[in-house]
Amino acid sequence: MENLRLEVTKYTPEINLDTEGVISLVGKSYPENTFEFYEPMMEWIEEYFKTSAKEVTVVNMEIIYFNSSSSKLFFDFFDLLEANAEEHTIEINWIYDEENESAEEAGEDFIEDFEDLNIKLVQK
Amino acid sequence: MNINKVQEIVDKDGIIFLSYGGYISQFLISGMTEALEKEAEVNEISMSISNNLFTIFIELSQNMMNYSKSIDDTTVQVNPQGLIIVSKDDEENYHIHSQNIISLEDKEKVEPKLLEIQALDKDGIKKRYRELRKSGQNTHGKGGGIGFYEIAKKCDKIEYKFTKINEDRFYFHIKTTIQTKKGK
Numbered sequence: 001m002e003n004l005r006l007e008v009t010k011y012t013p014e015i016n017l018d019t020e021g022v023i024s025l026v027g028k029s030y031p032e033n034t035f036e037f038y039e040p041m042m043e044w045i046e047e048y049f050k051t052s053a054k055e056v057t058v059v060n061m062e063i064i065y066f067n068s069s070s071s072k073l074f075f076d077f078f079d080l081l082e083a084n085a086e087e088h089t090i091e092i093n094w095i096y097d098e099e100n101e102s103a104e105e106a107g108e109d110f111i112e113d114f115e116d117l118n119i120k121l122v123q124k
Numbered sequence: 125m126n127i128n129k130v131q132e133i134v135d136k137d138g139i140i141f142l143s144y145g146g147y148i149s150q151f152l153i154s155g156m157t158e159a160l161e162k163e164a165e166v167n168e169i170s171m172s173i174s175n176n177l178f179t180i181f182i183e184l185s186q187n188m189m190n191y192s193k194s195i196d197d198t199t200v201q202v203n204p205q206g207l208i209i210v211s212k213d214d215e216e217n218y219h220i221h222s223q224n225i226i227s228l229e230d231k232e233k234v235e236p237k238l239l240e241i242q243a244l245d246k247d248g249i250k251k252r253y254r255e256l257r258k259s260g261q262n263t264h265g266k267g268g269g270i271g272f273y274e275i276a277k278k279c280d281k282i283e284y285k286f287t288k289i290n291e292d293r294f295y296f297h298i299k300t301t302i303q304t305k306k307g308k
Contacts, residue, residue, distance in 0.1 A: 010154040030157075030182045032150040032189070065175040067182050068274035075257050099171040102179070102278065109254060 001052040004044045012037060013063060017044045021054030026062045034069035042080060049084040057088060062095035062124075064103065071106070078114045085116055092119040142209040143185075147192065153185045160210065167216075169304055176278040177218055180300050183271050184208060184222040191224060216304045217280075223297040231286055231294050234272075238284050241276045249276045275300060 001019050008014035013027030023045065031037040048057075059081065066074070081090055094107035104121065111119045133139070140163055141156060157178055164174035188206040206224040213219065226234070241249060253273040276282050281301040286294045 010158070011150065030153075030186065032186075065179050067179065067186060068269060068271040071274065072257055072260070072270065097171060100175060101172040102175050109250075113254065113258065 001047060004040065006041075015041055017041060017048070019048065019052050019054075021057045022060070023057065024060040024062075026060075028064050029066040029070040029073075031070070034067070034073050038073050038077070042077065045077075045080055049088060053084075053088050055089060057090045059090060059092040060095060061093065063106075064097075064100065066106075074110070075113070078110055078117060078119075082114050082117050085118075090118065092117060093122045094119055095122045095124060098123045137211050138213055139209055139211045142207065144207045145205065148185055148189045148206055148208070150186075150189065153182060153189065156185070156208075156210075157182060163210075167304075173302065173304055177220070177302050179278050180220050180275050180302065181208075181210065183275050184220060184298060184300070187271055188222055188224050191226065191230075218302040218304065220279075220300045220302070221297065223295055225289065225293055226296045228292045228294065231296065234296070235286070237272050238282075241272060241282065244276075246277070249273055253277055278302075 003019055004015070004017040006012070006015040008027045011028060011030045011032075013025045013029055016022065016024045018024075061074075063070075063074075078092075081092065084090065094103075094110065096103035096107060104123075107119070107121050111117075111121070134142075141159055143152065143156060160178055160181055161174070164177060169177070185208050188208065192206060206222065208223075209219075209221040211219045211221075240252070244252060253270055256270045256273060272282075275298075279300040280303045283299045285297045287297070288294055
């Protein structure tokens with residue numbers, strides 16, 4: 001299985017999917033077609049947990065701001081992680097700037113919605 | 125056309141920028157978002173409030189973009205011209221307006237959501253937003269969805285108005301207010 005890397009754009013985050021067990025998303029997220037944009041990422045993650053998962057997988061998410069369809073997509077993303085959390089160890093860092101209250105609150109909501117996931121709020 | 129008339133309106137109403145046209149594109153939206161980022165930076169608006177501004181702007185303009193894409197050309201009698209305006213008043217409140225033409229059928233889809241939002245307080249809106257996101261309903265389609273709840277979560281006030289053009293066409297106006305000086 002190969003790594004997948006998507007460069008940052010004005011409206012999509014930099015995405016790094018590394019078979020060494022690191023998944024990272026950094027930037028803004030308001031694509032025109034959110035589900036199409038994230039489809040390769042979601043497929044990669046499914047494949048990774050099926051065939052290549054490392055003992056520990058670290059997920060780093062640092063999203064500055066995002067539109068509502070990205071919010072839904074991230075929900076589906078955490079859902080996918082949760083489906084694999086029983087068999088695999090997944091550590092999730094929700095990273096936000098200390099002044100960015102909306103991002104902090106978004107992280108808190110995900111923690112409440114996904115009690116079985118290990119999501120840590122990490123202030124920059 | 126007298127451009128000075130437009131200039132007068134822009135000056136009087138504190139308009140920062142506006143866009144009018146039938147084809148609002150993703151590139152146009154990201155360009156305007158950049159302009160808004162600059163505006164927030166120059167005016168030293170806190171990161172939290174400025175991110176709310178950007179999210180609301182993106183939500184309203186992408187709604188219009190998706191709506192104009194979803195319309196079947198053969199059934200449209202009126203061009204779906206969309207207007208989006210960002211302005212700032214004397215008390216440094218930002219206002220983001222959007223207006224476009226929608227059908228009666230779509231008005232009937234949108235209006236119950238807005239009525240529900242108007243009846244809820246901030247915590248109620250946040251709760252409903254999460255319920256809807258979880259249930260996954262209305263979120264995969266274009267337009268609407270949890271977008272209005274996202275906007276309502278992030279602004280201090282949301283108002284809307286439908287103005288009838290004919291039996292099947294309405295102007296759909298949304299006005300949002302974002303305060304930059306809290307706790308007055």
